Amino acid sequence: MVGRNDPCPCGSGKKYKKCCERVVAIQAAEQLREKREIQIKNEILKDLKEWFERHVSREEEKKWEERFKEILRFPSSKPLPSRYSLAYRFWLMLDTPCVDGRRPIDVWREATNLPSDRLEVADQLRDVHLGCYEVCHTGNQEVLLQPILGEGTYVTKVFEPLHKGAVLIGRLSRLGNRYELFGPYTVFTQQMRGEILMHLENQVPRDPAGEREFWRQNGLHVLGWAIHRAKEWDQLSTQAQASQEEAAPTAEVRALPSLPSLNEEEKGLPDLVTQHLELFFMNEVSKYQPRTQTLFARSLEYLVEYISLYFGKSFTWSRFNEDVLAHFCGVWYVDRVGGNAVKAKIFLNTIKHLFRWLDGEGIETVYAAYRRVYPSLIQSLPLAFEVRKWLVQHGVQERTAEETAMTGTYLLAVPPSGPVLLVGKKWLPLNLRGFPPNWAEYRFWLKGTVANDGSLHRVEAIYPVLLEDWDQTVEQTIEER
Secondary structure, eight states: OOOTTSBOTTSSSSBGGGTTHHHHHHHHHHHHHHHHHHHHHHHHHHHHHHHHHHHSOHHHHHHHHHHHHHHTTOOTTSOOOGGGHHHHHHHHHHTOOTBTTBOHHHHHHHHSOOOHHHHHHHHHHHTOOEEEEEEEEEOSSEEEEEESSSSOOEEEEOSSOOOTTOEEEEEEEEETTEEEEOSOOEEEOGGGHHHHHHHHHTTSOSSHHHHHHHHHHHHHHHHHHHHHHHHHHHHHHHHHHHHTTSOOOOOOOOOOOOOOOOOTTTOSOOHHHHHHHHHHIIIIITTSOHHHHHHHHHHHHHHHHHHHHHTGGGOOGGGOOHHHHHHIIIIIHHHHTOOOHHHHHHHHHHHHHHHHHHHHTTSOOHHHHHHHHHHHHHHHHHHHHHHHHHIIIIIBOOOOTTOOEEEEEEEEEOOTTOOEEEETTEEEEOOOSSOOGGGGGOOEEEEEEEETTSOEEEEEEEEEOOOTTHHHHHHHHHHHO
16 A cells, blocks of 8 residues: 555656545545445335335236337247346336336335435436437446437446447436446447438437437337347348358349329429419529529429429329428439439428428428438438449449349348348349448449349449338328329
């Protein structure tokens, strides 16, 4: 043990009492405080569990266990996997309205007389909720976490190593002057970051109160989706690796969803919609410079053409639901206009400006539907043009007479093992070098020609993947029309 008058072990040359003694004392006090807080939290959880078992029947709890398995996509016929039993307990006590429509921790807190030290910790635990965080920095038994959406960072105590760039879904709880991961948490690889980010961007409110309520209500749903999606990526990588050893796939042409066009007599634009567009141009667009007005006008011309072609004179703005908007911007625009990433952004933002104006003027609420697809579109549509440009320049190879090639539209995915196409029912690894790794977070439809060995011979178009159930929803829209 270092004496107060001994040289300080840090090597400063000062006496220990004049150098690091105070720092060590503060650290020791902080460690005792953290240890005490952890002990109180464990006692609270134990008391809460005992109180819950006295007040909630096993039959009622069983209903919530089934709900937990349903959200995490576990088979209802099988017992809850043991590795998720603790996660279920935390969800049941902290999140579910299973006691007369209220959370157990809220009812227990009001029904229990607590000493001041336990009262403060209990009130803090009432605000703990699931969230999604990215590991920004790692250190000795602590990491720096940042919300995947939002701002701020959290110095967090950990008991097992986490890798920089990993994404986790768990609960953060205050612990002294830093935080801890309270209860079980799930870690995802860096490749899942983009998938999770796109899944959350158009769902999570940007205000702190709205974000907190979202995670309290939907945190387990996000976790269930992320676990399922991560399993899909793992299966995709395994299948892609196995496909290299299997027989060559057979061609299966897949068609992107489309809307049947009208005959010439039905085409056109309703007078009321024409008036709306003229008012928008006069009140909003005319104040810009002539070049900007030209860009607006060109995008509006595409909109008019689409409405006339597929809806005609019976069109109303309410026909533009999420599925039709995804088809308009994600398929028809690619086929009809082509263009590049910059033009795609101008087009999307022009449509956004128009729909927001319609909403602000009280004319129509189509902006609400567009807001739900815009975050995905503004990222994936411009990127689709960049991907096509790269593939044409670096990925397309000349076809030899001996090669067997297939032409169609195929799903393009980029797992950690490299780009693959879904051809038939098999994943075909593509013969590509230098495919940009930052595109691994996205999926696309590739329309073109590919050989059995994974060589690309033609790329006609690249479309963003926006809706998982596109085929079904667009067919439903056609029937409603």
